[in-house]
Amino acid sequence: xxxxxxxxxxxxxxxxxxxxxxxxxxxxxxxxxxxxxxxxxxxxxxxxxxxxxxxxxxxxxxxxxxxxxxxxxxxxxxxxxxxxxxxxxxxxxxxxxxxxxxxxxxxxxxxxxxxxxxxxxxx
Amino acid sequence: xxxxxxxxxxxxxxxxxxxxxxxxxxxxxxxxxxxxxxxxxxxxxxxxxxxxxxxxxxxxxxxxxxxxxxxxxxxxxxxxxxxxxxxxxxxxxxxxxxxxxxxxxxxxxxxxxxxxxxxxxxx
DNA sequence: CAGGATCCACTACGATACTG
DNA sequence: CAGTATCGTAGTGGATCCTG
Numbered sequence: 001x002x003x004x005x006x007x008x009x010x011x012x013x014x015x016x017x018x019x020x021x022x023x024x025x026x027x028x029x030x031x032x033x034x035x036x037x038x039x040x041x042x043x044x045x046x047x048x049x050x051x052x053x054x055x056x057x058x059x060x061x062x063x064x065x066x067x068x069x070x071x072x073x074x075x076x077x078x079x080x081x082x083x084x085x086x087x088x089x090x091x092x093x094x095x096x097x098x099x100x101x102x103x104x105x106x107x108x109x110x111x112x113x114x115x116x117x118x119x120x121x122x123x
Numbered sequence: 124x125x126x127x128x129x130x131x132x133x134x135x136x137x138x139x140x141x142x143x144x145x146x147x148x149x150x151x152x153x154x155x156x157x158x159x160x161x162x163x164x165x166x167x168x169x170x171x172x173x174x175x176x177x178x179x180x181x182x183x184x185x186x187x188x189x190x191x192x193x194x195x196x197x198x199x200x201x202x203x204x205x206x207x208x209x210x211x212x213x214x215x216x217x218x219x220x221x222x223x224x225x226x227x228x229x230x231x232x233x234x235x236x237x238x239x240x241x242x243x244x245x246x
Numbered sequence: 247c248a249g250g251a252t253c254c255a256c257t258a259c260g261a262t263a264c265t266g
Numbered sequence: 267c268a269g270t271a272t273c274g275t276a277g278t279g280g281a282t283c284c285t286g
Contacts (some may be wrong), residue, residue, distance in 0.1 A: 003175050004163060004170050004173065006145060006159070006162075006164065006174055007155075007159060007162050008157060012189065016154075017231035017232050017235055018154060018158075018224055018227050018228045018231055019135065019155070019190045019229055020231060020235060021152060021227055021230070021231045021235075022145070022148060022149055022154055022227075023149075023197065024238075024252080025149075025279055026145055026146075026149025026150070026222075027149075027278075028146070028278080028279070029214075029279095030252070031141060031145055032139065032142065035130060035141075036129070037129060039128045040127060040128050043127065043204055044247085044248090044284090046262080047127050050127065051129055052129050053154065055221050056243065056280095057256070057279075057281070058248080058249070058250095059249090059251090059279080059280075059281090060279060061248095061249095061251085061279090062240075062249060062250080063279090065279095066213075066245060068199040070195060071238045071241055071242060071244070072237060072238055072240075072241030072242075072243050078248095081247095082247090082286095083247040083248080083286085084247055084248060084249085085247075085248090086247080086248060086249085087148075091235060092259075093234060093238070093241075093284075096230070097230065097234075097282095098252050100223075100227055100230055101141055103226065104144055104223055105140055105141045105221055106224075107144070107219070107220065108140030108141055108143060108144045109140050109221055111216060111219065111220075112140055112143060112144075114195060114216060115194045115195055115216070116233065117195075118194055118195030120195050122192065122193040123196075131268080139262075149256075150259095151258080151259075153282085167268090168267070168268050168269075169267070169268075179260095180260055180261070180262095180270080181269070181270090182259080182260075182261090182270085182271090183259065183260075184268095184269095185268080185269060186258095186259090201268095204267095205266095205267090206267040206268080206286090207267050207268060207269085208249085208251090208267075208268090209267080209268060209269085
């Protein structure tokens with residue numbers, strides 16, 4: 001007889017809800033874009049590019065924005081002008097995630113130094 | 124003059140604390156291992172293997188455990204026996220992260236259906 | 247301006263075989 | 267039992283060039 005407490009049935013690598021969120025925001029740019037849009041509500045493509053710090057490639061910004069849009073975290077609005085204008089606006093769904101990220105940030109600020117100290121000790 | 128609200132100075136791709144956490148747990152197995160240890164406090168290598176569901180390779184379990192140990196999320200204890208026994212115990216640092224993950228899980232359970240609906244609509 | 251299309255490098259991960 | 271070593275693959279992200 002095993003005394004190992006497993007997680008709830010639905011918590012496994014296939015359909016763990018937390019893992020799905022982490023998978024979604026574990027990429028390089030999605031979290032940053034969401035946070036920036038959370039502070040600005042609406043931004044254009046190049047404004048986002050600058051806000052991030054310009055060290056993101058155009059391709060990755062495009063890909064990141066498309067997937068965030070597909071998931072409903074932001075809304076993309078195209079204005080039929082010349083030159084073209086495209087605005088990205090955070091949705092309520094996107095906004096609802098921001099407080100959780102803030103909590104993670106508080107935790108990270110408190111504990112990151114301990115983690116890095118542990119890493120050096122481990123070497 | 125720009126009206127773009129940037130994030131705080133330290134919040135960029137290089138040293139954003141949240142991104143560091145996400146980088147750390149954005150891999151495939153770390154989160155799951157931490158959650159399982161959170162429920163069991165202490166487990167042996169093969170017990171962890173079973174608790175995860177055995178669909179993790181030995182190599183990846185080893186790698187995952189080593190990095191979690193290096194960061195101070197768990198403690199590794201080797202007993203000089205034959206056959207060898209190695210126990211992995213969650214640390215206070217590890218435990219402190221669990222409630223935040225629980226919050227993420229609650230959010231995910233509420234919102235994941237909306238996300239998936241949005242994805243299908245987007246196709 | 248806001249992208250699309252290509253090509254390429256790197257890494258994460260898995261499968262398999264072997265060991266103190 | 268609890269790993270290590272090696273190899274092969276798929277996916278992620280960057281650089282560059284092109285366009286309505």
